[in-house]
Amino acid sequence: MSKxxxxxxxxDRISSICDALRQAIIEQALKPGTKLxxxxxxxxxxxxxxxxxxxxxxxxxxxxxxxxxxxxAEVATPSWEEARDLFDLxxxxxxxxxxxxxxxxTPEQIAALRQHIAKERAARNTREAISxxxxxxxxxxxxxxxxxxxxxxxxLEICRRCGLTLTLYARPHSSECAIxxxxxxxxxxxxxxxxxxxxxxxxxLEEVASRALIxxxxxxxxxxxxMLAPYANGGNGARAAExxxxxxxxxxxxxxxxx
Amino acid sequence: MSKxxxxxxxxDRISSICDALRQAIIEQALKPGTKLxxxxxxxxxxxxxxxxxxxxxxxxxxxxxxxxxxxxAEVATPSWEEARDLFDLxxxxxxxxxxxxxxxxTPEQIAALRQHIAKERAARNTREAISxxxxxxxxxxxxxxxxxxxxxxxxLEICRRCGLTLTLYARPHSSECAIxxxxxxxxxxxxxxxxxxxxxxxxxLEEVASRALIxxxxxxxxxxxxMLAPYANGGNGARAAExxxxxxxxxxxxxxxxx
DNA sequence: TGGGATTTGTTCGTATGTATT
DNA sequence: GAATACATACGAACAAATCCC
Numbered sequence: 001m002s003k004x005x006x007x008x009x010x011x012d013r014i015s016s017i018c019d020a021l022r023q024a025i026i027e028q029a030l031k032p033g034t035k036l037x038x039x040x041x042x043x044x045x046x047x048x049x050x051x052x053x054x055x056x057x058x059x060x061x062x063x064x065x066x067x068x069x070x071x072x073a074e075v076a077t078p079s080w081e082e083a084r085d086l087f088d089l090x091x092x093x094x095x096x097x098x099x100x101x102x103x104x105x106t107p108e109q110i111a112a113l114r115q116h117i118a119k120e121r122a123a124r125n126t127r128e129a130i131s132x133x134x135x136x137x138x139x140x141x142x143x144x145x146x147x148x149x150x151x152x153x154x155x156l157e158i159c160r161r162c163g164l165t166l167t168l169y170a171r172p173h174s175s176e177c178a179i180x181x182x183x184x185x186x187x188x189x190x191x192x193x194x195x196x197x198x199x200x201x202x203x204x205l206e207e208v209a210s211r212a213l214i215x216x217x218x219x220x221x222x223x224x225x226x227m228l229a230p231y232a233n234g235g236n237g238a239r240a241a242e243x244x245x246x247x248x249x250x251x252x253x254x255x256x257x258x259x
Numbered sequence: 260m261s262k263x264x265x266x267x268x269x270x271d272r273i274s275s276i277c278d279a280l281r282q283a284i285i286e287q288a289l290k291p292g293t294k295l296x297x298x299x300x301x302x303x304x305x306x307x308x309x310x311x312x313x314x315x316x317x318x319x320x321x322x323x324x325x326x327x328x329x330x331x332a333e334v335a336t337p338s339w340e341e342a343r344d345l346f347d348l349x350x351x352x353x354x355x356x357x358x359x360x361x362x363x364x365t366p367e368q369i370a371a372l373r374q375h376i377a378k379e380r381a382a383r384n385t386r387e388a389i390s391x392x393x394x395x396x397x398x399x400x401x402x403x404x405x406x407x408x409x410x411x412x413x414x415l416e417i418c419r420r421c422g423l424t425l426t427l428y429a430r431p432h433s434s435e436c437a438i439x440x441x442x443x444x445x446x447x448x449x450x451x452x453x454x455x456x457x458x459x460x461x462x463x464l465e466e467v468a469s470r471a472l473i474x475x476x477x478x479x480x481x482x483x484x485x486m487l488a489p490y491a492n493g494g495n496g497a498r499a500a501e502x503x504x505x506x507x508x509x510x511x512x513x514x515x516x517x518x
Numbered sequence: 519t520g521g522g523a524t525t526t527g528t529t530c531g532t533a534t535g536t537a538t539t
Numbered sequence: 540g541a542a543t544a545c546a547t548a549c550g551a552a553c554a555a556a557t558c559c560c
Binding site: 307328 | 550555557
């Protein structure tokens with residue numbers, strides 16, 4: 001128990017590497033598709049391939065990197081459908097969070113949350129990545145305040161994956177209204193109005209998601225098969241392709257997709 | 260692509276080991292707290308420690324085993340609070356599942372589900388472990404039918420962890436009503452009545468959970484201070500205590516709380 | 519207290535598989 | 540299409556920590 005303070009971070013190098021990579025991924029220092037060779041990571045962080053490998057495995061389990069056998073790891077590139085699913089999942093989870101929190105926050109917790117919102121406001125006009133990180137932190141702090149490790153873990157994981165999808169699909173957005181919604185959520189929680197908190201949270205996340213997930217087809221690289229489909233019948237490829245690329249398909253409905 | 264069929268299972272030895280361990284854990288062949296030394300696993304499955312280690316890491320990430328630094332891995336022993344959280348989480352997730360499925364099931368899918376329920380019924384009077392596995396499979400099959408890999412993955416993981424908690428806390432139960440509830444859920448899904456499906460699913464899971472976990476709201480750890488409260492004002496302690504403890508009779512097992 | 523046995527943590531060499539020219 | 544270059548998969552061996560007597 002002699003030197004207790006800085007131990008945790010150095011004690012488990014894997015965790016610290018994971019943290020670094022997670023942050024780099026979400027802040028777009030590492031863009032989706034970037035290859036992550038074990039050697040390079042090991043050298044960069046001063047560890048052997050084993051440690052780098054374990055860190056990659058961990059991130060793969062979390063869905064932030066894609067690990068193909070014998071082909072190495074790269075930053076994940078969530079599909080549009082995955083993104084939609086992740087936000088739906090996140091809504092379900094955070095619904096549970098706020099329903100547990102409503103009316104049960106201590107004054108200290110409320111103060112801490114208001115302080116965090118103040119930080120969000122202060123960071124309003126700085127780098128996009130920072131305000132996104134702070135906005136996400138607000139949600140993860142809420143999850144932590146439930147006191148449930150399992151709930152916290154899953155909310156954290158889903159939030160990070162949502163953050164990754166935002167780097168892919170989101171356009172720059174003013175975070176002003178998001179901050180106001182955070183305040184509304186906190187107010188509802190403080191008053192103990194669970195239903196209102198749930199409703200606002202749902203609206204809030206739907207808002208965040210829709211800022212990002214508006215037009216699926218334009219952004220995403222279709223597979224080679226899909227790109228070639230209009231050319232397959234021997235007609236004029238360019239015109240057919242142009243027509244085909246307008247398919248709206250924003251339907252968020254339920255059709256079961258690919259088997 | 261010559262020898263294609265059996266490749267997947269053998270190609271990724273880690274996955275197959277994970278599957279075996281998962282099944283063993285949920286069917287109580289490996290009880291919570293059982294140590295899982297790397298050497299032993301490696302020898303048992305005919306692999307080196309590296310592979311065994313990776314399998315354990317995977318299961319640790321899934322919450323089925325507990326991995327303490329320098330102290331090895333053992334089958335997880337979820338606390339009562341974790342169990343409650345897991346079932347809450349599961350309700351949230353499956354709510355999402357049925358809301359997506361309601362009215363969108365193909366006739367083939369409905370037939371497959373009815374067939375599965377028939378299997379559940381057939382296994383009614385066999386080993387407990389089997390009927391539990393089949394009951395869980397019903398839920399995971401539903402998740403798969405959403406066509407969403409992420410949703411499927413999380414439902415699967417949570418269901419397994421719930422299964423582990425059931426091995427810890429559940430008393431033997433007649434699975435009859437559970438089967439009937441499965442039928443009700445399927446009927447509601449077929450009719451496209453999302454609200455009914457959600458309601459029945461919620462009731463169903465609450466039922467399953469309560470068979471295992473004694474009522475959540477009442478039991479919460481009374482601290483020593485609380486227990487002593489009736490005695491604090493100098494009056495007759497016994498009578499005051501008797502009056503104060505008129506909480507519901509949880510006929511059995513109010514002793515699950517050891518911090 | 520301490521020392522030996524056992525188990526885990528990590529590195530690194532070799533083999534195998536994939537991409538590229 | 541073959542050979543080269545490179546990254547990963549796996550295991551043996553060493554180092555460190557823990558447990559037990």
